[in-house]
Amino acid sequence: MAEPATSHSVLLVGGHDTGKTHYGGQLLGRLQLDKGTLRLRGTPETLAPFQKVLDRLAQGRAADHTPTETYEEIVLPLATPSGPVDVVWPDYGGEQVRQVLDQRRVSEEWADRIAQSNAWILFVRPTALQTRDDVFTRPLHEISQGAGPPSPSGGWSSQAWFVELLQIFRHIRRTGVLEAARRPSLVIILSCWDEVDRDNQKLGPPALLAKLMPLFANFVHASWVEGSWTVFGLSSLGKPLSDKEGSEDEQYIEQGPESFGYVVHPDGTQSPDLTAPLEWLFSRAL
Amino acid sequence: MTRLECPNPVCDAPMSTCNLGRTRLSECPHWQHVTGPADETQDAVTEPVLPWIGDPLGELDLEIVTARSSPFLIGLVGGHDAGKTTLLTSLYILLWQGRFLARYSFAGSYTLRGWEGLAHALSWSPGQPPRFPAHTSRTSGRTPGLLHLALRQDERTLRDVLLTDAPGEWFETWAVDRSAPGAEGARWTFRHARAFVLVIDSEALAGPRRGLARQQLVALVRRMGDEIARRRVAIVWAKSDRSVSEGIREVIRQAISAAFPDHREFRVSVYPDPESSEEPGSGFLEVFDWLLEPSMLRVASPMPAPVNRSDAFLAFRGE
Numbered sequence: 001m002a003e004p005a006t007s008h009s010v011l012l013v014g015g016h017d018t019g020k021t022h023y024g025g026q027l028l029g030r031l032q033l034d035k036g037t038l039r040l041r042g043t044p045e046t047l048a049p050f051q052k053v054l055d056r057l058a059q060g061r062a063a064d065h066t067p068t069e070t071y072e073e074i075v076l077p078l079a080t081p082s083g084p085v086d087v088v089w090p091d092y093g094g095e096q097v098r099q100v101l102d103q104r105r106v107s108e109e110w111a112d113r114i115a116q117s118n119a120w121i122l123f124v125r126p127t128a129l130q131t132r133d134d135v136f137t138r139p140l141h142e143i144s145q146g147a148g149p150p151s152p153s154g155g156w157s158s159q160a161w162f163v164e165l166l167q168i169f170r171h172i173r174r175t176g177v178l179e180a181a182r183r184p185s186l187v188i189i190l191s192c193w194d195e196v197d198r199d200n201q202k203l204g205p206p207a208l209l210a211k212l213m214p215l216f217a218n219f220v221h222a223s224w225v226e227g228s229w230t231v232f233g234l235s236s237l238g239k240p241l242s243d244k245e246g247s248e249d250e251q252y253i254e255q256g257p258e259s260f261g262y263v264v265h266p267d268g269t270q271s272p273d274l275t276a277p278l279e280w281l282f283s284r285a286l
Numbered sequence: 287m288t289r290l291e292c293p294n295p296v297c298d299a300p301m302s303t304c305n306l307g308r309t310r311l312s313e314c315p316h317w318q319h320v321t322g323p324a325d326e327t328q329d330a331v332t333e334p335v336l337p338w339i340g341d342p343l344g345e346l347d348l349e350i351v352t353a354r355s356s357p358f359l360i361g362l363v364g365g366h367d368a369g370k371t372t373l374l375t376s377l378y379i380l381l382w383q384g385r386f387l388a389r390y391s392f393a394g395s396y397t398l399r400g401w402e403g404l405a406h407a408l409s410w411s412p413g414q415p416p417r418f419p420a421h422t423s424r425t426s427g428r429t430p431g432l433l434h435l436a437l438r439q440d441e442r443t444l445r446d447v448l449l450t451d452a453p454g455e456w457f458e459t460w461a462v463d464r465s466a467p468g469a470e471g472a473r474w475t476f477r478h479a480r481a482f483v484l485v486i487d488s489e490a491l492a493g494p495r496r497g498l499a500r501q502q503l504v505a506l507v508r509r510m511g512d513e514i515a516r517r518r519v520a521i522v523w524a525k526s527d528r529s530v531s532e533g534i535r536e537v538i539r540q541a542i543s544a545a546f547p548d549h550r551e552f553r554v555s556v557y558p559d560p561e562s563s564e565e566p567g568s569g570f571l572e573v574f575d576w577l578l579e580p581s582m583l584r585v586a587s588p589m590p591a592p593v594n595r596s597d598a599f600l601a602f603r604g605e
Contacts, residue, residue: 104336136382136405140556140567157405159382160398167394168336177394178354180441214384215392222391222438 008085014123019191022236025053041077057257060248062241119185186229193233204268205231233264340399342431357446361479366454368487369524375404390437461506492528511545519549526553
């Protein structure tokens with residue numbers, strides 16, 4: 001008899017092009033190997049987009065990054081030591097998240113997902129941060145002399161964007177603000193870790209977050225109880241891959257996508273176990 | 287189909303958030319008068335709507351803060367171009383860069399778009415005095431926009447701090463004639479603020495019209511002295527890279543000492559001080575470290591609750 005629907009739900013959030021889709025594909029690949037403590041519950045059809053990614057990786061190519069590519073919500077149903085858990089990739093498309101910030105409206109579907117989720121995984125791509133934040137990183141006297149170009153993101157620096165996003169999510173979930181929260185648990189994933197320069201990589205994920213996004217890191221420190229949140233580094237692919245025909249990666253073809261990709265634990269150690277961030281969440285008893 | 291509008295005269299839904307704080311308009315009693323409950327045509331507007339938009343808060347928006355705590359309002363006072371805007375902008379940029387207040391963590395803000403707008407406005411208008419971008423806070427037009435910071439002292443203690451964003455002209459008018467119509471915003475500030483920052487324009491006091499600047503500043507200080515009681519005032523010599531003559535400085539200091547029982551002087555500049563080993567910008571943070579000493583925040587004082595006195599139903603705050 002099939003297990004009833006779970007009450008544990010992990011919501012995966014991040015802007016466009018932060019690597020969530022590749023993570024989904026690689027995660028599926030790892031789960032299909034059936035070696036770890038996490039298992040897939042059944043093989044639902046909604047995982048087709050991730051299977052497509054995996055098939056593409058097996059051919060040595062990255063998945064398409066066309067902005068028009070969308071998918072409906074994807075749910076990865078897992079069996080974990082804590083019981084059944086659904087990991088949710090909400091409707092793709094940076095415009096969904098932008099709509100939340102700009103139009104101040106949240107669709108019913110998003111609101112339900114946010115309200116019901118016990119844990120959030122937030123994808124942040126470190127190398128995508130700098131271009132939006134130029135004006136803030138200058139010395140004060142340069143800023144007041146008008147040294148900056150107009151912001152390409154329409155007025156939100158990356159840090160403010162992430163703070164606002166989490167504020168909105170907490171509001172919808174009715175997570176009170178007066179005290180630091182234990183729930184939902186929060187994993188911040190610094191994605192495309194292989195793009196980060198060596199010196200920054202050496203800092204390890206929590207220190208790198210604090211260096212690149214001090215205001216945001218301060219906000220999370222202030223708003224979550226210690227132990228309820230953490231930072232991982234992630235490279236789903238392990239190396240740059242092209243999505244173009246004719247530029248296939250031989251190693252991927254020979255060794256398979258399951259031989260690539262790694263996470264960086266909060267303490268700085270690296271491992272090929274892409275399920276580690278999820279296991280961190282589940283070990284905290286959602 | 288004509289566009290639906292909320293019949294509540296002080297509510298701009300669906301263009302803005304529900305005045306009664308309903309995150310779903312279908313749950314608002316006013317809105318239901320127009321549409322009836324569970325009306326299928328209102329798909330788009332039954333989505334949860336957030337009670338803040340990120341712009342500076344107006345008097346009517348304050349509930350989102352007063353509902354959870356007694357906010358600490360700091361009034362920034364000074365003539366136009368004195369440097370109030372730069373002070374606020376610098377505070378935000380420093381926090382953004384990871385320079386923090388001594389005793390508090392940044393725990394969020396309901397006016398992030400307002401803060402961001404300051405920094406971007408500053409950087410987009412080279413050569414011009416910094417200007418606040420137009421904000422859309424719902425006010426009567428005669429109260430200052432308010433920027434918000436939530437500051438966390440420890441796991442259980444959150445402080446909401448509000449900072450006024452007001453045109454200098456209001457204070458210039460008020461200094462001359464306290465009851466002038468154009469001074470209502472200044473009067474509002476002095477009625478509700480629990481502490482103040484007086485921003486002194488060192489550049490004006492060092493420039494060709496320094497005599498007039500000195501006179502106007504002293505008039506402002508004296509007017510403030512009438513209203514301040516024992517409230518704390520941070521005296522901020524802005525643009526301190528310009529040096530003010532000792533004579534003028536002394537006259538101003540005497541006026542300040544006579545007017546303010548609890549004050550401290552600070553020098554700030556966006557330019558690095560060649561004679562100081564401190565990081566540029568430290569002065570901006572020290573101002574707020576002093577104003578926000580935990581002992582200062584313990585005494586509660588009521589914030590104004592917006593009330594529409596002409597409508598007995600809307601005047602009822604008891605829901």
